[in-house]
Amino acid sequence: MANIAAKRIKREFKEVMNSEEVAGGYIKLALVNDSWTELQGTIVGPPDTPYEGGTFQLEIKVPETYPFNPPKIRFVTKIWHPNVSSVTGAICLDILKDQWAAALTLRTVLLSIQALLSAAEAGDPQDAVVAKQYRESQQLFLLTARHWTNVYAGGPSAIWEFDQKVQRLLDMGIDEHEARVALSHYDWELERATEQLFS
Amino acid sequence: MAETSEAKPSAPPPGGDAGEDDKRDERMLExxxxxxxxxxxxxxxxxxxxxxxxxxxxxxxRPSRQVCPVCKAAISREKVIPLYGRGNTKQEDPRNKVPPRPAGQRTEPESAGGFPGFGFGEGFHMSFGIGAFPFGVFTSTFNFGDPRPSAAPRGTAQFEEEQFLSKIFLWVAILFVLWLVFA
Incomplete structure (x- = not known):
């Protein structure tokens, strides 16, 4: 790994560890290996969002050319959000692409991702299905996002109705996550989800 | 610099120890x-x-997107200013290194006086040269490198002669111009 990248990551790591956000438990950063090329970030769901109370893991890969090119970041924890792929966890955020600036740090990037959870950008979606639901049936979107937060990120509020529907499909021998994805995609209409799963 | 101050673990108390202050000064120059x-x-x-x-x-x-890494203002190689601290002389010249650092630009202060050509002695010659236009060209064309003789002191015979000659040349020039116009 290029010297400047490793050196900078070490400095940033120290900066994050001493930051108020870590002290307050809003973000976390941990090393995955000794070469400083891969880190694990953690953000908590911001208050007054369906992600509140959830803890989301992020995979951070630092390229050789860092900080001249952005770190590669994706959600490891599954999340229902218009700008995050519900399949791969890929994030659509301008500063992780063409709007990257060398003065941004892991701390500011983690905070930006956290801010993205508070303010989705449906005009520039990563997940078209989620974005459509976000635009057309906001209430259903909020419930689905809260349900995913509860199931995958340890969020506090379970949606009983959704759990029941997932259980119904589970009883039919369908994988739990697959069932949840199908139901989420079809606005929790059990018939349509079943149809799609067995087609 | 709001980001930097935010990132500080805790603001040093007013009148804190010198070590904290030094640390903060260093961060300013990062x-x-x-x-x-x-x-x-x-x-x-x-x-x-x-x-x-x-x-x-x-x-x-990013050759196509030249922006400041901090505030994303437009930025270019020509528009950065090198900082030369006092300790700089001890180091090797940074311009010898790759990549070379752009040099500082020095602009001379503007002179306080008016146009220097219309001074006392030399200017006298010059205004005549312009007045007798076609001949002025000859003198300046054929006298390569020769310094112009300085004007004769006022009141001497030579001065009178020069005055007379320049008047003749002036009239010749005027007639020449009139001939050019009417011929």
Whole structure:
């Protein structure tokens, strides 16, 4: 790994560890290996969002050319959000692409991702299905996002109705996550989800 | 610099020990790219400090999008200012290194006086040269490198002669111009 990248990551790591956000438990950063090329970030769901109370893991890969090119970041924890792929966890955020600036740090990037959870950008979606639901049936979107937060990120509020529907499909021998994805995609209409799963 | 101050673990108490102050001073001089103390420092027009090698690499990485890494203001190689500290003379000349750091621009202060050509002695000749236009061309064309003889002191016979000659040349020139116009 290029010297400047490793050196900078070490400095940033120290900066994050001493930051108020870590002290307050809003973000976390941990090393995955000794070469400083891969880190694990953690953000908590911001208050007054369906992600509140959830803890989301992020995979951070630092390229050789860092900080001249952005770190590669994706959600490891599954999340229902218009700008995050519900399949791969890929994030659509301008500063992780063409709007990257060398003065941004892991701390500011983690905070930006956290801010993205508070303010989705449906005009520039990563997940078209989620974005459509976000635009057309906001209430259903909020419930689905809260349900995913509860199931995958340890969020506090379970949606009983959704759990029941997932259980119904589970009883039919369908994988739990697959069932949840199908139901989420079809606005929790059990018939349509079943149809799609067995087609 | 709001980001930097935010990131500080805790603000030092007023009148804190010198070590804390030193640390803060050092942070003020950190390169915004490598986060180390800036070496071969340059500052952008928007006021952000970088190591020249770091900024150079940033500009090379995105040739189509030359923006300040901090505030995304437009930035270019020509529009950064190198900072020469006092300790700089001890180091090797940064311009010998690759990539070369752009040089500082020095502009001479504007002179307070008016146009120097219309001074006392020399200007006298010059205004005559312009007056007798076609002949002035000859004199300035054929007298390569020769310094012009200085004007004869006022009141001497030579002075009178020169006055007379220049008047003749002036009239010749006027007649020549009139001939050009009417012929």
């Amino acid at each position: 390169c915004n790219i490598c986060l180390d103390t800036a070496r071969d420092a340059v500052v952008s027009m928007c006021g952000h400090l970088f190591c020249w090698p770091c900024l150079h690499q940033w500009l090379e990485t």
